[in-house]
Amino acid sequence: MLSIFGIFNFLNPLYLLGGLFSAILILAYLRKKPQRKLVYSSLYLLKKLPKQILPRKKFSPPLRFFLELLALISLIIALASPVLNLPSRKTAIVIDTTLSMQAKNSNFETRIDLAKKEIKKWIEQNANNDLFSIYTTAPNLTALTKNEVSASEAIRFINQVEASFSDDKAESEIAELIKKNDFGKLLFASDRQIIKADTTIDRILDSENNINTKIVGLYVGQDLGNFYVQHLDVKKTTIDKNEEILEASIGLAAKKATSVEIIFFQIADDNKKEVIGKNSLIIYPNKINQSFIALEPQEGSVRYQVLVKANSADFIDSIDADNIAILNTKGSSNDVLLVSDEDTNLGLDQIKYFSINKISPEKFNQLTEEQIDKSSLIIFHKLAPNKFPKKSSLFILPPGDNKLFSVIDRIENVKISSWSSEHSITSYLKVPLIKPTQAYIFSVPSWMKSIVNAEEGSVLIAGESRGYRFAALGFEILPFEGAKTLGLSVLNLNLLNWLANTKELSQSSNLYYPDESKTDEIKTISFNNLFQEKNIQQKSNQSITNWFIYLALTLLFIELLLVLLEKRSYV
Amino acid sequence: MEVFSQSFLHKLQRLKIATKRSFLGNRQGAHLSKRRGQGLEFADYRPYTAGDDFRHIDWSVFGRTDRVYIRQFRAEEDLNVLVLLDTSNSMNFPEKGNKFEFAKRIALSLGFIAIANGDPVTFSLLGQKNTPKFQTLGILSQAIKQILKSKTIKNYNYIPAIFAAIAGQKIPGRCFLISDFMYDLDIQFKMLDVLRAKNYEITVIQVISEEEKNLANLEESYLVDSENEDTLEIELNNNLNAQYEKIFKQHNEALADYCKEARISYLQLNSAEDFSEVVLRDFVKYGILT
Numbered sequence: 001m002l003s004i005f006g007i008f009n010f011l012n013p014l015y016l017l018g019g020l021f022s023a024i025l026i027l028a029y030l031r032k033k034p035q036r037k038l039v040y041s042s043l044y045l046l047k048k049l050p051k052q053i054l055p056r057k058k059f060s061p062p063l064r065f066f067l068e069l070l071a072l073i074s075l076i077i078a079l080a081s082p083v084l085n086l087p088s089r090k091t092a093i094v095i096d097t098t099l100s101m102q103a104k105n106s107n108f109e110t111r112i113d114l115a116k117k118e119i120k121k122w123i124e125q126n127a128n129n130d131l132f133s134i135y136t137t138a139p140n141l142t143a144l145t146k147n148e149v150s151a152s153e154a155i156r157f158i159n160q161v162e163a164s165f166s167d168d169k170a171e172s173e174i175a176e177l178i179k180k181n182d183f184g185k186l187l188f189a190s191d192r193q194i195i196k197a198d199t200t201i202d203r204i205l206d207s208e209n210n211i212n213t214k215i216v217g218l219y220v221g222q223d224l225g226n227f228y229v230q231h232l233d234v235k236k237t238t239i240d241k242n243e244e245i246l247e248a249s250i251g252l253a254a255k256k257a258t259s260v261e262i263i264f265f266q267i268a269d270d271n272k273k274e275v276i277g278k279n280s281l282i283i284y285p286n287k288i289n290q291s292f293i294a295l296e297p298q299e300g301s302v303r304y305q306v307l308v309k310a311n312s313a314d315f316i317d318s319i320d321a322d323n324i325a326i327l328n329t330k331g332s333s334n335d336v337l338l339v340s341d342e343d344t345n346l347g348l349d350q351i352k353y354f355s356i357n358k359i360s361p362e363k364f365n366q367l368t369e370e371q372i373d374k375s376s377l378i379i380f381h382k383l384a385p386n387k388f389p390k391k392s393s394l395f396i397l398p399p400g401d402n403k404l405f406s407v408i409d410r411i412e413n414v415k416i417s418s419w420s421s422e423h424s425i426t427s428y429l430k431v432p433l434i435k436p437t438q439a440y441i442f443s444v445p446s447w448m449k450s451i452v453n454a455e456e457g458s459v460l461i462a463g464e465s466r467g468y469r470f471a472a473l474g475f476e477i478l479p480f481e482g483a484k485t486l487g488l489s490v491l492n493l494n495l496l497n498w499l500a501n502t503k504e505l506s507q508s509s510n511l512y513y514p515d516e517s518k519t520d521e522i523k524t525i526s527f528n529n530l531f532q533e534k535n536i537q538q539k540s541n542q543s544i545t546n547w548f549i550y551l552a553l554t555l556l557f558i559e560l561l562l563v564l565l566e567k568r569s570y571v
Numbered sequence: 572m573e574v575f576s577q578s579f580l581h582k583l584q585r586l587k588i589a590t591k592r593s594f595l596g597n598r599q600g601a602h603l604s605k606r607r608g609q610g611l612e613f614a615d616y617r618p619y620t621a622g623d624d625f626r627h628i629d630w631s632v633f634g635r636t637d638r639v640y641i642r643q644f645r646a647e648e649d650l651n652v653l654v655l656l657d658t659s660n661s662m663n664f665p666e667k668g669n670k671f672e673f674a675k676r677i678a679l680s681l682g683f684i685a686i687a688n689g690d691p692v693t694f695s696l697l698g699q700k701n702t703p704k705f706q707t708l709g710i711l712s713q714a715i716k717q718i719l720k721s722k723t724i725k726n727y728n729y730i731p732a733i734f735a736a737i738a739g740q741k742i743p744g745r746c747f748l749i750s751d752f753m754y755d756l757d758i759q760f761k762m763l764d765v766l767r768a769k770n771y772e773i774t775v776i777q778v779i780s781e782e783e784k785n786l787a788n789l790e791e792s793y794l795v796d797s798e799n800e801d802t803l804e805i806e807l808n809n810n811l812n813a814q815y816e817k818i819f820k821q822h823n824e825a826l827a828d829y830c831k832e833a834r835i836s837y838l839q840l841n842s843a844e845d846f847s848e849v850v851l852r853d854f855v856k857y858g859i860l861t
Contacts, residue, residue, distance in 0.1 A: 037802070038795070039795045040664065040795060040797065041665075041751060041753055041780070042753035043796040043803050045815065045818050045822055046803055046805065049805075050814065
C-alpha cells in the first residue's frame with residue numbers, strides 16, 4: 001500500500017505506472033494538428049513571409065486535451081484503489097456489566113440503566129454513519145455483535161445488556177481490543193473511571209505509536225447507599241439453650257445511619273411465605289447490626305427468609321438483590337438437580353440425604369423458577385447457564401466461554417499450592433492429595449473467594465449472592481466413587497453440604513465495596529460530566545475509487561458534448 | 572459542346588483572336604499574313620513583269636511616273652493558335668471556384684474562337700500531352716472531352732514542358748499561356764523567353780483564386796502544399812494578411828512588369844468569376860479578342 005502525505009493510500013499502487021500513458025496522450029497532441037489541414041495551391045509565396053509572422057510551433061492543446069488527460073489520470077487513480085485516511089467509522093461500545101453496575105441512583109435508575117440510556121443518546125448524537133460493535137465486560141470481554149452494526153441495530157443490542165454477578169478485567173481486555181482492531185472510537189461505560197493517568201489503557205496505548213483510538217469514558221458511578229443482609233442464622237439462645245432464635249446481621253454502606261425494617265418469613269414446602277416476625281432497627285455504617293426473633297421449635301427441614309426494607313423515604317437503597325437471604329435448616333433430604341448431558345447420575349445417587357434428579361440442559365432451560373425452587377441446589381456438570389440461577393449451584397468444569405466465570409487458563413499436571421483451610425469446603429480434606437490431571441484456572445470475582453489454588457491460580461472458587469451460594473470447580477470430581485477416590489469424594493460431600501446448608505453462611509464480602517473503609521470517598525458525579533474523552537489520533541480507510549471513476553466519466557461526457565458542438569458548428 | 576451554352580457559342584463566333592503582328596499561316600484565313608497574296612490590304616508596289624495580273628496595275632502611279640507598277644496585297648492566312656495550360660497541382664485549388672476548371676474553359680473558349688475563325692488550334696496540357704492541331708469543330712469536340720476530363724499532376728518541370736509543347740509547332744503564331752504562376756519567377760521568365768524565342772505573340776493569362784488573394788478567406792490555418800506536400804501553419808491575423816498581400820502583389824507585379832517589357836499581354840483573372848463573362852468582357856476589353 002502506498003501512502004501519500006498521510007492522506008491518501010493506494011491499495012494497488014502499481015496501477016499508478018499507467019500515468020505513463022498520459023505521456024502518450026501528450027505526444028499524440030504534439031503530433032496532432034490543432035486544426036484541419038487545407039491543401040493549398042502553393043506555399044511558395046507564404047514561405048516568403050517573415051519568420052516572426054509565422055507562428056512558432058508550440059504546444060497549445062485545446063480544451064479537449066485537458067479533459068482527456070484529466071479523465072485518463074482519474075481512471076488510473078481509480079485503478080490504483082485510493083482510500084482516504086479518515087477517522088474510522090468503526091466504534092466500539094463497551095459496557096461494564098460487573099455486579100456494581102446494578103447499584104441504583106437517587107432516580108431509582110441502576111448504573112447500567114443509566115449507562116444504557118446515555119449510550120443510546122450518545123449514539124444518536126454521534127452516529128455519523130459509524131458502524132458499531134457492542135461488548136460487555138463481565139466475566140470476560142464478550143462481543144454481543146458478530147459484525148459491525150448500524151446505530152439502530154446497536155441500540156437494539158444495548159437494550160439487551162444486563163449486569164452480571166461477575167467481576168471483569170476491563171482495563172487490560174479493552175487495551176487488547178483496541179490494539180487488535182482499528183476502532184475510530186471506543187466508548188466505555190462504567191462506574192470506574194479509566195480515563196486518567198496511569199490506568200492500564202493509558203499505559204498500553206501510549207506505548208503504541210501506530211494504534212490510536214478515541215476513547216470516550218462514560219462514568220456512571222455516583223453516590224449510593226446500600227444496606228444488605230450479611231448473615232441469617234438459627235442460634236440457640238444463651239439464656240435458654242433449648243430456645244432458638246433466627247438472627248439476621250445487616251450491613252450498611254452509607255455516610256450515615258438509617259432506619260430499616262426487618263421482616264422474617266418462614267417458607268413452606270409449597271413456597272408460600274408466612275411472616276413470622278418484624279423488627280425495626282437503626283443500622284449504622286461500619287458496624288454489625290443485628291436483629292432476631294424467637295423461633296418455635298420445628299422438625300424437619302425448614303426454610304427461613306429475611307427481608308430488609310428502608311424505613312425512611314430519605315434513604316434510597318442502591319441494590320435490592322442483597323436485601324434478602326434464605327436459610328435452609330438441615331432436613332432429612334435435599335433435592336439436587338443435576339444438569340448434565342451424561343446418561344447417568346454420575347454416582348451421586350450413592351450420597352445419603354441427597355436425592356438426585358438428573359435432567360438435560362434443554363429441559364433445564366424449560367423449567368420455571370418455581371420448579372427450580374423446589375430443589376435444594378443445582379449441579380451443572382460441564383455446562384453453565386447464561387446467568388446465575390436463583391438457587392445455590394455447583395458448577396463443575398464450566399466451559400471456557402461461559403458467561404458466569406472467567407476462565408483464565410487451562411493447565412495440566414495440576415499442583416495444588418494453597419487452599420483456604422478455614423472454609424468448610426476443605427474440612428477433613430487433605431487437599432494436596434487431590435491431583436487432577438488438568439484443570440481450569442478461574443479469575444476470582446470480588447464476591448467470591450478462592451478456596452483451592454494451583455500454582456497458576458484458583459481452581460475452586462466459592463461465594464454467596466442474594467442468599468444463594470455458588471461454587472465453581474475447575475477440575476472433574478465426578479463420577480462420585482466413594483471410598484475409591486476418597487479425596488474427591490470428601491470434597492464432593494463438602495461442596496454439597498456447604499451449598500445445601502445455608503445455616504453456615506459465612507461472613508459475606510461486601511458485594512459493592514471492595515473496601516468498606518473507602519465509603520467516605522463516594523462522590524456525587526453530575527450527570528452533565530458523565531462523558532470524558534481522551535483524544536487520540538486514529539486512522540481508517542475510506543475507499544474513494546468511485547469518486548475518480550465518476551470524475552473520469554463526467555470529463556469524457558463533457559468532451560463528447562464539446563465534440564458534438566464542434567461538429568454542429570462546422571455543419 | 573455541353574459545357575458551353577448555345578448563346579455563349581453564338582457570341583464566341585462573333586469574336587476573333589486579336590494579333591498585334593502578322594504571322595505566316597498554313598492556309599488562307601482571316602489574318603493578314605506577312606506573305607503577299609490575294610488579300611485586300613495593300614502591301615507594296617512592284618514593277619510590272621510579264622505575266623502579272625493587269626487588274627493590279629496602279630494606273631495612278633503610271634500616270635505620275637510613266638512606269639508600270641502593280642499593287643501587291645497582303646495574304647490573309649490562318650493564325651496558328653497554341654493554348655498552353657498549366658496542369659500543375661497548384662491549379663487544382665480551391666474546391667469552389669477551381670482554377671483548373673476555370674482555366675480549361677478559358678482554353679476551350681479560345682480554341683473555339685480560333686476554329687470558328689478558321690484558325691487551327693493546338694492545346695497543350697503542359698507536362699502531360701499535346702493535342703493535335705484542330706481545324707474543324709467536329710474534331711474539336713473530341714479534344715474538348717479529353718481536356719475537360721484531364722487532371723492536374725504533381726511536380727513537372729516547366730521548361731522542358733514548354734519545349735515539348737512547341738516542338739511540333741512549325742509556324743509560330745498566337746500563344747496563350749494559362750497558369751497561376753505561383754512558382755519561381757525565374758522559371759516563369761525562362762518559359763516566356765522560350766516562347767518569345769520562337770516568335771510567338773504571347774498572352775499570359777494568370778488565374779488566381781480569392782483564397783490566394785486574401786488569406787482572410789482561408790478557413791483553416793494548417794496548409795499543405797499541393798505540389799510537394801510541404802506544410803505550413805499560419806496564424807491568421809491582420810498582420811499576416813497585410814504582409815502576404817504585399818508579397819503577393821510584388822510577385823504578380825514582377826510578372827506584369829516582365830510581360831510589359833517583353834511586350835507580352837498580361838491578364839489576371841479570378842477563378843471565382845464566371846468564365847463566360849470573363850471571355851466576353853475582359854478578353855475584349857484587354858484586346859485579346861476583337
